[in-house]
Structures are given as structure tokens and as C-alpha cells.
Amino acid sequence: MKKLGFLILFLFLLITTIQAQQKPFRFAFISDTHIGSPDGKAEEDLRRTVRDINELENIGFVVITGDITELGTYKELRLAKKILDSLHVPWYLIPGNHDTGWSESGGEGFSEIFGYDRFNFVYNNIYFIGCASGPYVRMSDGHVPRDAMNWLKHKLDSVSPGQPVIFLNHYPLDEGLDNWYEVIDELKTHNTILALCGHGHTNRKVEAEGIPAVMGRSNLRAKADEGGYNLVDVAADSIYFTVRFPVSHRERKWYATKNAPVDYATGKKYSRPDYRMNDTNFRVKPIWTFQSKANVISTPLVVAKQVVFGNQAGNIISLDLTTGKEKWSYKTGAAIFSSPATDGKKIVLGSANGYIYCLNLAGNLTWTYKAREAVLGSPLIENNVVYIGASDSSFRALDLTTGKLRWSYNELTGPVVSQPVIRGNTIIFGAWDTHLYALEKSTGKLLWKWDNGKAIRNYSPAACIPVIKDSVVYITAPDRYLTAIHIRTGETLWRTNDDAVRESIGLSEDKNLVFGKTMNDTIVAYETNGSRPIVQWKLNAGYGYEHTPSMLIEKNSRIYFGTRSGVVYALDASQKKVKWKYKIDNSMVNTVNVLPGRKVVAATMNGKLVLLQGY
Numbered sequence: 001m002k003k004l005g006f007l008i009l010f011l012f013l014l015i016t017t018i019q020a021q022q023k024p025f026r027f028a029f030i031s032d033t034h035i036g037s038p039d040g041k042a043e044e045d046l047r048r049t050v051r052d053i054n055e056l057e058n059i060g061f062v063v064i065t066g067d068i069t070e071l072g073t074y075k076e077l078r079l080a081k082k083i084l085d086s087l088h089v090p091w092y093l094i095p096g097n098h099d100t101g102w103s104e105s106g107g108e109g110f111s112e113i114f115g116y117d118r119f120n121f122v123y124n125n126i127y128f129i130g131c132a133s134g135p136y137v138r139m140s141d142g143h144v145p146r147d148a149m150n151w152l153k154h155k156l157d158s159v160s161p162g163q164p165v166i167f168l169n170h171y172p173l174d175e176g177l178d179n180w181y182e183v184i185d186e187l188k189t190h191n192t193i194l195a196l197c198g199h200g201h202t203n204r205k206v207e208a209e210g211i212p213a214v215m216g217r218s219n220l221r222a223k224a225d226e227g228g229y230n231l232v233d234v235a236a237d238s239i240y241f242t243v244r245f246p247v248s249h250r251e252r253k254w255y256a257t258k259n260a261p262v263d264y265a266t267g268k269k270y271s272r273p274d275y276r277m278n279d280t281n282f283r284v285k286p287i288w289t290f291q292s293k294a295n296v297i298s299t300p301l302v303v304a305k306q307v308v309f310g311n312q313a314g315n316i317i318s319l320d321l322t323t324g325k326e327k328w329s330y331k332t333g334a335a336i337f338s339s340p341a342t343d344g345k346k347i348v349l350g351s352a353n354g355y356i357y358c359l360n361l362a363g364n365l366t367w368t369y370k371a372r373e374a375v376l377g378s379p380l381i382e383n384n385v386v387y388i389g390a391s392d393s394s395f396r397a398l399d400l401t402t403g404k405l406r407w408s409y410n411e412l413t414g415p416v417v418s419q420p421v422i423r424g425n426t427i428i429f430g431a432w433d434t435h436l437y438a439l440e441k442s443t444g445k446l447l448w449k450w451d452n453g454k455a456i457r458n459y460s461p462a463a464c465i466p467v468i469k470d471s472v473v474y475i476t477a478p479d480r481y482l483t484a485i486h487i488r489t490g491e492t493l494w495r496t497n498d499d500a501v502r503e504s505i506g507l508s509e510d511k512n513l514v515f516g517k518t519m520n521d522t523i524v525a526y527e528t529n530g531s532r533p534i535v536q537w538k539l540n541a542g543y544g545y546e547h548t549p550s551m552l553i554e555k556n557s558r559i560y561f562g563t564r565s566g567v568v569y570a571l572d573a574s575q576k577k578v579k580w581k582y583k584i585d586n587s588m589v590n591t592v593n594v595l596p597g598r599k600v601v602a603a604t605m606n607g608k609l610v611l612l613q614g615y
Helices: 002-021 042-055 074-084 108-114 146-157 180-187 276-280
Strands: 025-030 059-065 091-094 119-123 126-130 164-168 191-197 213-215 229-234 238-244 251-258 285-291 301-303 306-310 315-320 326-331 346-350 355-360 365-370 380-382 385-389 395-399 405-409 421-423 426-430 435-440 446-451 467-469 472-476 482-486 492-496 501-507 513-518 520-527 535-545 553-555 558-562 567-572 577-583 593-595 599-603 608-613
Touching: 025 042, 042 074, 059 126, 059 191, 074 108, 091 119, 091 126, 126 146, 146 180, 164 180, 276 577, 301 593, 306 608, 346 385, 355 385, 380 421, 421 467, 435 472, 467 501, 472 501, 501 553, 501 558, 535 567, 535 577, 567 599
Parallel strands: 025 059, 059 091, 126 164, 164 191, 191 213
Antiparallel strands: 025 229, 119 126, 229 238, 238 251, 285 608, 301 306, 306 315, 315 326, 346 355, 355 365, 380 385, 385 395, 395 405, 421 426, 426 435, 435 446, 467 472, 472 482, 482 492, 501 513, 513 520, 520 535, 553 558, 558 567, 567 577, 593 599, 599 608
């Protein structure tokens, strides 16, 4: 007991000494600048804020907590950096979901332009640390990437005992960030005195399981005459927040919190992801699991008793299908969001470094093809030809044997992130430029392009993989419509948003039904016909709120899909009921790969792969 008393006294004196070393200082806190917003005012709003900060005295530095741009394009990122470079004090920033979710570079452009997507520094003995939180390329919840989480733990391990920590992230530390609990548990092992975030566009205190936490307003003016930002004053015992308006120079103090250690050993219990469903569905067994060191945001390929996938660290990895042990890996040098394809002898996929890679089954490089920008799209291989879209305005056909270009269609105005489909001599795919494209497979000639009438790129039919029955193409998109399109003309045959399906779609084995995943609990099955939308059945699967583009796959009368919360579902297609569900982790499940014997290979955004034995 005496030793414990001495330890507590020592820590108290240490923290008191550290606080005594701190001098009062002020920094500026900006968030959600959204450069490139449709109304065109975001750039002026940020320039106003930068000018105002430059005119103020005693600003130590500036922090910006994400959504720097609207769509994460190189043009938007370069413009944002040009404006921020005119600041007269150091500035630090992290990306938000708008910088990565629709990014033409898969988020790589952010680090290329700004030099980093995370930061740490010490100012007046306070340790500031911030990191990215995605999601990347797919619609999902916020998620601190696996490699960033490892980095965060490593950096915080170097912090001196008792040293104050201020953490910055785009998302609040709540369930909108799917691994919020992992971040919080790490921060609570240190003297974390404050967490700052953006995302919600309003100034307010936010809940973070006892960690003092504040959300900063957007820099945008919205419907007001001017935007705004926060000044943060750090005193010996308190931290004060003042909203400032850069044109009128009005200020208003709105919040204060203690600058003091927080007792995190309160014993209070907080909610954590619930895995009890796995006990209920005891007949579903993971044959093996594998944890990648970086996020996985694509569908694993199964070929020659191997499971092959790419991760956000740029590694192509092969696992033994039987054991889940790593067989080989190949480093591309940039994030991979492309799902690999195979002809049974070769493996092809794209990388955010702009290269398309072809490997043999032993992981040896056969050829590469260099596009002008990132290749986020997934390839389709047919008759020794690779069909794949990129972010350089092009969709290409390459010779599988040599990697030589056969043809290229170069009229896209947004990146391709999904896989094409083929029917006869027509190849169909969507892009983040509002359009669905139909090209002549043999020449690349444009047959038609379709849009949903909305000019906003975020509503593009880009994330879903279309399905085809007879002469009808079916798609879902973020506008929450299911659409039937004539394959020869591009004519809209019908559209319905009665069930608000979003980006996920699937085709029954007999091709008589098209499936959609709604944003709340329900799977809906429509008849495949070109006349009008007819619902065949609906099933409340009980998965809750849902928005991830995980396609629905039917095999042997089971319909498989994944959710944003790490759960794989199997529905009985004949009995119209949930057969089983299994929770892998708490992040988005990519489109699964269904194998014979009712086995399922699934990968989550958090980098976990699992081979499930279903029934």
C-alpha cells in the first residue's frame, strides 16, 4: 500500500510539474472547408479565414480536422494547399471522408499534395496527434485505418508519463467511427486532456466516453454572410473556445473545459460491439482468420487453392485456402482498392500508383501497364483480354498475355471504382462522373451513356456492379433508385425508389429476380422485366441502418451479403428467412466470395479475412 501511495504521489507531482511548465498559448481550429463545393464559395471562405488568422497576433499554429475538399480530387487538393500555404504560422491537417470516400486517387493524392495524412508534434509540452479516418473509396462508416491505428499506438507509446495529449480526428469518437472504442481505449491509457473533431459542421461539446471532446464548426458560410472558425486558448488550468467570424471580426466565447488530467479508471462500462450472434449461430465456424496490417477494401480472389487480395499498404498477398497462412506477397508501392481477377493462370489488379499488375500464381510479375493516374477499378477477364477502368478518364482493354493496349476509351470525366459486366459485344460500367457507360467490347466505341438526371457526382452509379437479364441492365445508386435500362439503346425502362435500395445489387441464380439491399433492415426482390417494377418478395433481415456497397450473391439457394458493421448474412432464398449471420469485426464487409460447400471468403475494411463454413 505504501508503494502504491508513493506512486500516486509521484504521478501527481509529475503532472503538476508538467502543467507548471506550460505557458498560455492560442491556436486556430478550422474544420470542413470543403474546397470545390458546388456553390463555389468555399475557396473565398477559406481565404477570408487565412487572411484573418494572419492579421491576429499570438497564434501559435493552425489545425484543420478534415473534409478539406469536396471530392478529394487533385485539383481541389492543390487549390486547398495553395490557400493554406499563405498562412504565416505552421499548420497541420488530416483528411475527412470527403477527401477519401470519392477520391480519384484512393486518398493517395492527399498525402502526395500535403506530404502526410497524419501528424504529431509537441507544443508547450502538450502532445498533439491526429490521423486519418476514411472511409476510403467505398461508402461506409468512419474508420481509422489499420496501419494508422498501429501508428497511433506506436507514437503514443513514446509519450512521457503524464504528458498531456490532444487528439484530433475528423469523426467524433462515437459509433459513427466503427473502431471508436479501439481509439478511445488507447487514448485512455495516456493523459488525454482533449479530443477535437469536425464532420458535424457545428460547434458543440461531444461525448467521447469521458474524454473531454469538442466538435468544430465548418468554415463554410452556408446561408450566413460569412463562415467562421475557432480560436482555442490553452491556459494553465482551462481550455477556452471562441468562435470567430473572419470578415466582421465578431467573436463569441462558447465553451471551456479543464486543462487537467482526467480520471479514466472510473469503472464505468461503455458499449462495445456485440458478438453474441456468433454463439447463437454456432453451426457457422471460421475455418481460419487472417489479420492484414492494413485495410482491405476489395473482394478476395480464390484461385488454385489460394486466396489473393490487395491491401491499403500496397501489398498483394496470397493465403493458403486450407490454412489461411501467407504463401507470398508482392509490393506495389501504393494502396490497392481493385479486386483481383484471374483466368486461372494469371492474376490481374490495379493500384493507386497508376499501374495495372499481372502476376503468375506464384506471385511473380508477368507484366505491368502504366495508366496516367490511379487504377481503382476492378478488372474483368474474358477470352485473354483484361477490361479495366482507371482515374485518368480512360477505360481500357489489354492483352492478358502481353499487357499491350488493345483499345482505350478516353472520354470519362470521373474515376472508375467498380467492375464492368459483359453481355455479348457490350461492356457496361459506371464512373464517378454521373454516367453509366456501354462500350463495344471489341473496339471500345461508345454505344451509349446514361445518367439519372442529377448533376451531383456523389449520386453516380459508380460503386455498384450492374446485373443483366436478357436485354435489361439493372443498377442501384446513391440516389436510392433501382433502375432498369435497355442494353442496346440506353433507354430508361423504369425506375423506382419505393424501397430506397442503395448501391448494393444482386441477381438470382435463375436470373428471374434482382435483389436490392435497402438502407434499413430489408432485402427486396424484384422481377427481372423491362416493363415495370414488380416486387416478388421482401424480407426484414434485421441488419439495421445500412449503406455499404456490398453486392448480394446467390449460390445454392443462399443469398450472401455483408454489412457496414462486420456481419455476413446468409438468407434462405426458398424459405425467405435469415439462415445465419456471423460477425467478423465491426467494420464494413466487402462483397464476399462464395465457394462450393457453402464456404464463404470474406474480408473487412479493417483488414480481417476469414473463411467461414456455413450451412
